[in-house]
Amino acid sequence: MSHETPATDRPLTTGLAEAAGMAGHAPSVHNTQPWRWKVLPDALELRVVRDRQLSAMDPEGRLLAISCGAALHHARVALAAEGWTALVERMPDPTRPDLLARLTGFTHTGADPDAMRLVQCMQVRHTDRRPVSDEPIPDAALDEIDRAANREGVNLQILDDTQKIQLASAAQQAAAVEAGNPELLQELAYWTSRAGTGTGLPPEVLPEQAPQTTVPGRSFGRPGTLPVGPGHDRAAVYAILWGSEDEPDSWLRAGEALSAAWLTATRLGVSLVPLSGVVEVDGTRQALRHILSDLGFPYLSMRLGLADPTHAGPPHTPRLDVAQVVDTSAVRDQRS
Numbered sequence: 608m609s610h611e612t613p614a615t616d617r618p619l620t621t622g623l624a625e626a627a628g629m630a631g632h633a634p635s636v637h638n639t640q641p642w643r644w645k646v647l648p649d650a651l652e653l654r655v656v657r658d659r660q661l662s663a664m665d666p667e668g669r670l671l672a673i674s675c676g677a678a679l680h681h682a683r684v685a686l687a688a689e690g691w692t693a694l695v696e697r698m699p700d701p702t703r704p705d706l707l708a709r710l711t712g713f714t715h716t717g718a719d720p721d722a723m724r725l726v727q728c729m730q731v732r733h734t735d736r737r738p739v740s741d742e743p744i745p746d747a748a749l750d751e752i753d754r755a756a757n758r759e760g761v762n763l764q765i766l767d768d769t770q771k772i773q774l775a776s777a778a779q780q781a782a783a784v785e786a787g788n789p790e791l792l793q794e795l796a797y798w799t800s801r802a803g804t805g806t807g808l809p810p811e812v813l814p815e816q817a818p819q820t821t822v823p824g825r826s827f828g829r830p831g832t833l834p835v836g837p838g839h840d841r842a843a844v845y846a847i848l849w850g851s852e853d854e855p856d857s858w859l860r861a862g863e864a865l866s867a868a869w870l871t872a873t874r875l876g877v878s879l880v881p882l883s884g885v886v887e888v889d890g891t892r893q894a895l896r897h898i899l900s901d902l903g904f905p906y907l908s909m910r911l912g913l914a915d916p917t918h919a920g921p922p923h924t925p926r927l928d929v930a931q932v933v934d935t936s937a938v939r940d941q942r943s
C-alpha cells in the first residue's frame with residue numbers, strides 16, 4: 608500500500624526556510640549556534656560559522672561539528688514532519704570544508720507522525736544541570752535512546768559502575784587541565800556574559816553551586832542562579848557516543864546522533880546533559896578510548912536521568928534571530 612499523499616501546495620522553499628528556522632532550537636556547545644543555512648530553489652545548505660568556534664577549547668572543531676550535526680538532524684526531522692524526504696550529502700565539496708551538508712532531491716510524501724512528535728520535543732528540550740531524581744530510567748527508555756543514536760550510525764556505550772568511576776576521574780582531570788588554561792577561561796567568561804546577543808549561557812541556566820554528581824559537571828567559571836537542591840544523582844546513567852572514525856564528517860554524524868538521542872530522551876521524560884570536557888583535553892580523550900576498550904573514538908560523554916518532576920527546570924537559553932542564521936536571499940520571490 609502506498610503512503611504517498613498528493614504533493615503539498617506550499618512552495619518547497621517555504622518548507623526549507625521553516626525547517627532551517629526550527630533547527631535553531633538545536634543544542635550547541637556554550638550555546639554558540641555556529642551554523643548558517645542557505646535556502647536555494649531546490650536545495651538547503653548548512654555552513655559552519657567559524658567566528659563562533661571556541662578556538663581555545665575546541666581548536667580542532669570537534670564540538671563545532673557536533674553542534675552543527677545536531678542542527679542538521681533538527682532540520683531533517685522538521686522536513687520529515689512536513690512530509691518532505693531529502694537526500695543528505697555530508698561534506699559535499701572537498702574544496703569547501705565549511706559547507707557541511709547539502710540537502711537535495713526533495714519529494715513530498717505523507718507527514719511522518721514520529722517526526723511531528725520530535726518537532727514538539729525540539730521546543731521543550733533543554734539542558735538541565737541539576738541532579739536527576741532517585742528514580743532509575745526504565746530499561747525500555749534507555750534502549751529507545753540507544754536505538755535513536757544507532758539509527759544515525761553512531762554507537763552509544765552505556766557505562767557500567769567501573770567505567771563510571773573511570774569517567775569521573777577523567778572528568779576531574781580534564782577540569783583541572785582546563786582550569787589552568789587562561790585563554791580557555793577567558794573564552795568561557797565571554798560566552799557566559801552574552802546577555803542580549805541571542806547566544807551564550809545566561810546565569811539562570813547555570814547552577815548556583817556545584818551539584819552533587821558522580822561525574823563532575825563543567826565548571827562555568829562563575830556561579831549561576833539555578834537552585835540545585837541537596838539531591839545526588841545516584842540513579843544517573845552515564846554514556847559515551849562513539850564511532851570508528853575521528854574526522855569532521857563523523858563528528859557531524861555524532862551531532863545528528865546526539866540530537867536523535869536527546870529528542871527521544873525528551874519524549875520519554877529523560878534529561879540529558881552533555882559532558883564534553885573529557886573530549887576537549889587530549890589525555891582524557893585517550894582515557895575515554897580505553898574505557899571503550901580501544902574499539903573506536905569517543906565523541907561526547909553524557910549524563911542521563913529522570914528529571915525531578917516536582918520542580919520547574921531552568922528556562923530556555925536564548926537563540927539568534929532566524930534572519931541571522933537562515934539566508935533566503937536566493938529565493939525571496941518564490942516564497943509565499
Ligand SMILES: Cc1cc2nc3c(=O)[nH]c(=O)nc-3n(C[C@H](O)[C@H](O)[C@H](O)COP(=O)(O)O)c2cc1C
Pocket residue numbers: 632633634635636637638670671673674677732733734735736807808824825880881882883884907923924
Ligand atoms: C557538543 C556539545 C557540548 C556540550 N558540552 C556541555 C558541557 O560540557 N557541559 C554542559 O553543562 N553543557 C554542555 N552542552 C550543552 C550546551 O551548553 C547547551 O546545549 C546550550 O547552552 C543550549 O542550551 P539548551 O540545550 O538548554 O538549549 C553541550 C552541548 C553540545 C551540543
